[in-house]
Amino acid sequence: MAQHRQRRGPMAEINVVPYIDVMLVLLVIFMITAPLLSQGVKVDLPQADAKPLDKESREPVEVSVDAEGSFYINIGGDEKVPVEAEEIVKRVSIILRKHPDTPVVVRGDNNVNYGAVVEAMVLLQRAGAPGVGLATDPVERK
Template sequence: MKGMGMMPQQRKKPMSEINVVPYIDVMLVLLVIFMVTAPMLTQGVKVDLPETTSDPIQSDKDVESIVVSVDTNGAYYMEIGDESSDPMSLGEVSEQVAKILSQRPNGEVLVRGDEHVEYGTVVRLMAELQGAGATSIGLITEPSPDEK
């Protein structure tokens, strides 16, 4: 007797399905790459930030930050999310920030001041932002070359 107690050999059919798992893996990797690089592609005002050693600011990802920039000439610009404004006066910045903070009181305000702008210009801006209702104002800097 041939193969007593053994199972009869079955012939396997060729598999006609496409294995899509590797394609899904590649798609998810690309999704993560685009999610990480998308915030870096934002446009803004060219400002030479002072370089210093500082810890990163911990922020809520749910709330968009209000970024007020001061360029070398002392002109003010406001950025909310991906939207950037034209040059504004200090009073206009104060009004806009007050309107935004009245709608979302826990909004975060960050100041991006050019390295060559006068200290008094940044201080006046911060005083106006506090007067507009900003309870927490952060300063944006670049990491020093030693940390890069």
């Protein structure tokens, strides 16, 4: 007597465990890299009770001056490499020709020579910036 085995039909369920594993790995990667992307050059900004930029305005062009007086430019790209003065004038003038309403901000370190911040402002004026803002940290209320 031959025993007949019943054949199982194809499973209609999707195994989602590998997808969950991939999702968790991506979540961890994004949690680690997101703070690194928003950081720029370490600049110890002075504190002031100033009004923040409008949320409706364009992303500002930031020129940072670190404690040693080196210039950095942040136009949505890499800000970690120091740039020369003429490079700042060239890049900012291109952006302002395309988008004249772009805010321009100088982020000067709290310990930098005042002359370096003024030099950055002069460079931005040469690039065609109608006005230059100074970035500050908010005052800590005690």
